[in-house]
Amino acid sequence: MAKTPPPPSFLCIIILLSTFACLSESRLSTNYYARSCPRFNDIMRDTITNKQITSPTTAAGTLRLFFHDAILNGLDASILVSSTPFNKAERDADINLSLPGDAFDVVIRAKTALELQCPNTVSCADILAVATRDLVTMVGGPYYNVILGRKDGRISKASAVEGNLPKPTMPMSQIIEIFQKRNFTVQEMVALSGAHTIGFSHCKEFSSNIYNNTHYNPRFAQGLQRACADSQRNPTLSVFNDIMTPNKFDNLYYQNLPKGLGLLESDHGLNIDGSTKSYVEMYARDQNLFFRDFARAMEKLGVYGIKTGRRGEIRHRCDAIN
Numbered sequence: 001m002a003k004t005p006p007p008p009s010f011l012c013i014i015i016l017l018s019t020f021a022c023l024s025e026s027r028l029s030t031n032y033y034a035r036s037c038p039r040f041n042d043i044m045r046d047t048i049t050n051k052q053i054t055s056p057t058t059a060a061g062t063l064r065l066f067f068h069d070a071i072l073n074g075l076d077a078s079i080l081v082s083s084t085p086f087n088k089a090e091r092d093a094d095i096n097l098s099l100p101g102d103a104f105d106v107v108i109r110a111k112t113a114l115e116l117q118c119p120n121t122v123s124c125a126d127i128l129a130v131a132t133r134d135l136v137t138m139v140g141g142p143y144y145n146v147i148l149g150r151k152d153g154r155i156s157k158a159s160a161v162e163g164n165l166p167k168p169t170m171p172m173s174q175i176i177e178i179f180q181k182r183n184f185t186v187q188e189m190v191a192l193s194g195a196h197t198i199g200f201s202h203c204k205e206f207s208s209n210i211y212n213n214t215h216y217n218p219r220f221a222q223g224l225q226r227a228c229a230d231s232q233r234n235p236t237l238s239v240f241n242d243i244m245t246p247n248k249f250d251n252l253y254y255q256n257l258p259k260g261l262g263l264l265e266s267d268h269g270l271n272i273d274g275s276t277k278s279y280v281e282m283y284a285r286d287q288n289l290f291f292r293d294f295a296r297a298m299e300k301l302g303v304y305g306i307k308t309g310r311r312g313e314i315r316h317r318c319d320a321i322n
């Protein structure tokens with residue numbers, strides 16, 4: 001017996017309802033968890049404060065973790081996923097091996113606490129976004145809004161990393177291209193690079209330049225040669241990115257560059273390249289401007305290419321795809 005088709009108005013209602021469900025599911029907001037996880041902000045604040053006090057290197061590590069996750073294919077916590085026998089994950093790509101354990105740990109701790117309060121609700125990507133903002137603020141950087149409601153990615157591949165993250169050995173034009181491909185301007189790239197106002201770099205990232213390189217202040221170069229003298233035997237040796245105020249988020253990074261006190265070849269490059277130099281000078285003169293532009297660029301990076309609705313998932317554990 002033939003079935004009678006549903007009346008057209010009924011079909012319209014179904015389509016409207018499912019469209020609405022999709023839209024409301026993918027709507028991002030700063031208070032996304034207000035109803036589903038009312039203690040979200042408190043739990044984040046407690047976890048982050050405890051972690052940063054016991055391990056002060058967490059802030060810089062987390063900021064770099066955020067950058068490496070977000071710039072690749074949107075902030076989706078794909079960098080937190082562990083490798084399996086069948087998949088070499090993003091975090092095991094060469095360039096990511098130096099990301100510090102403390103940065104992963106602060107996200108895992110927040111996730112564990114949040115799962116106890118509100119299971120299967122908060123994405124690891126949102127946790128990484130808020131942790132980064134709060135840690136940047138804790139070390140003196142600007143506050144900015146973090147829009148929430150991202151989903152976690154279902155793919156994490158080391159093979160996707162090569163050539164898509166900047167390296168100090170790359171010419172400035174290649175670094176600029178990595179950002180421009182993702183719609184970030186040269187100015188935004190220079191503002192984001194101000195992140196090197198905190199944290200450190202391992203000797204192997206710059207040691208080949210400290211002997212015959214005219215970009216360094218000679219006394220600084222000698223200091224670096226001493227600091228890294230044993231780095232072949234001890235690869236953990238490292239130096240602060242901003243030797244003047246290493247633990248404070250400020251604009252001294254830009255002031256250091258014209259004095260030859262930049263650490264990485266790419267840091268020096270910002271002060272040499274004709275398309276970036278004027279922004280370095282501008283941010284060296286005006287910290288408020290740097291803070292404003294850094295905050296805006298971080299907001300933009302935090303939503304670039306993110307997954308919402310059914311394009312992602314809420315992971316049960318940050319280190320494993322469901």
Ligand code: HEM
Nearest residue numbers: 060061063064067098166167168192195199200201202266
């Ligand atoms: C523009 C091109 C960039 C290059 C070539 C670059 C390269 C590097 C390298 C080689 C290190 C040292 C890593 C180590 O030895 O452990 C480092 C550290 C760091 N980078 Fe970048 N970076 C760039 C841009 C950025 C951006 C845009 C951010 C964030 C928005 C960022 C945040 C950091 C932080 C916070 C550290 C210190 C990490 C720590 O102390 O654990 N970098 N970067």
